[in-house]
Amino acid sequence: MSGGTKTVVVTGATAGIGRHVALDLAQRGHRVFATGRNEAALEKLEMEATARGTTLGTVMLDVTDAKSIADAASVIRRETGGRGIDVLVNNAGYGQGGPVIELTDEVLRQQFETNVFGLMAVTRAFAPEMIARGKGWIINVSSIGGRVTFPFFGAYHASKYAVEALSDAMRAELHSFGVRVVLVEPGPIQSEFSERAFTSLPQGNAAVRFASSYDRAGHRPLLVRSRACRSRHPQGDGRQSARAVRRTFVPRARARPSPLHPDAAGRRALPRRLRASPCATAGARGGGGQVAVASPGAGASHGAGCDRGRASRPARM
Numbered sequence: 001m002s003g004g005t006k007t008v009v010v011t012g013a014t015a016g017i018g019r020h021v022a023l024d025l026a027q028r029g030h031r032v033f034a035t036g037r038n039e040a041a042l043e044k045l046e047m048e049a050t051a052r053g054t055t056l057g058t059v060m061l062d063v064t065d066a067k068s069i070a071d072a073a074s075v076i077r078r079e080t081g082g083r084g085i086d087v088l089v090n091n092a093g094y095g096q097g098g099p100v101i102e103l104t105d106e107v108l109r110q111q112f113e114t115n116v117f118g119l120m121a122v123t124r125a126f127a128p129e130m131i132a133r134g135k136g137w138i139i140n141v142s143s144i145g146g147r148v149t150f151p152f153f154g155a156y157h158a159s160k161y162a163v164e165a166l167s168d169a170m171r172a173e174l175h176s177f178g179v180r181v182v183l184v185e186p187g188p189i190q191s192e193f194s195e196r197a198f199t200s201l202p203q204g205n206a207a208v209r210f211a212s213s214y215d216r217a218g219h220r221p222l223l224v225r226s227r228a229c230r231s232r233h234p235q236g237d238g239r240q241s242a243r244a245v246r247r248t249f250v251p252r253a254r255a256r257p258s259p260l261h262p263d264a265a266g267r268r269a270l271p272r273r274l275r276a277s278p279c280a281t282a283g284a285r286g287g288g289g290q291v292a293v294a295s296p297g298a299g300a301s302h303g304a305g306c307d308r309g310r311a312s313r314p315a316r317m
Helices: 016-027 039-051 066-079 105-133 154-177 192-199 211-219 227-232 239-247 262-269
Strands: 007-010 031-036 057-060 087-090 136-141 179-184 290-295 300-307 310-312
Touching: 007 016, 016 031, 016 039, 016 239, 031 039, 031 066, 039 057, 057 066, 066 105, 087 105, 105 136, 105 154, 105 179, 136 154, 136 239, 154 179, 179 239
Parallel strands: 007 031, 007 087, 031 057, 087 136, 136 179, 179 290
Antiparallel strands: 290 300, 300 310
């Protein structure tokens, strides 16, 4: 395998951001294993890749099923001759609507089983080969919802806050092993995700305590539902997030900061022993790692992080 070509696993690849990531990387020559629970949707994705003049592999994987994860890891390990993968994109997830006070324990657990425990189970299945080689990337697709909270989606936000904390911890823990842990935090995206999230609100049921608020949430107030807001703040369609994912591990030229650049001045102000520290430049949530933020509409992604112990400034757009 050439130095620039990576073997990548993408979870939740049958729709939304995951689909865009899988197709984007496959079209750029990377070996992609697109995974998901829906066999028909995986076949459709494979045909779409063929129609675009590229190929990708598909593997059944349910992130909430330990046997499914083990089987998928075994298949991919066999397909790669035991080498394993270079990049894991943890994208599988969904958004559970409803005021947290009315969500049952079962519903809340299901949200965390997919978005948090499933992510960690998949990571544990694929990380060992990266650690053994001393190189790899774990890219966790979080959300701007891992930073701010909107009403009626507290369960989803809580799961994304958990993903952010776990990622920050793993980033420091795996740094010395050469494995980089990256967060991608998309804003509103035009995909099936938002529609599924809003349909989980029991709109029109006058018997529930939050009926009037549900109806408002289903028709007007949030950014992703407002046509007026859409015109002022256009949503992305997943391509920006795919680009943010790709930029985390595809080498690209970095301009040397000029002596007058704020980052250069800041580094001179640091004690010499800290200038090469993994924590010399803080990430967006916590320090020392790499965080890519996919901005909807603007097609922007930027990161702040460390490259082999050297602090680096945010990438130019």
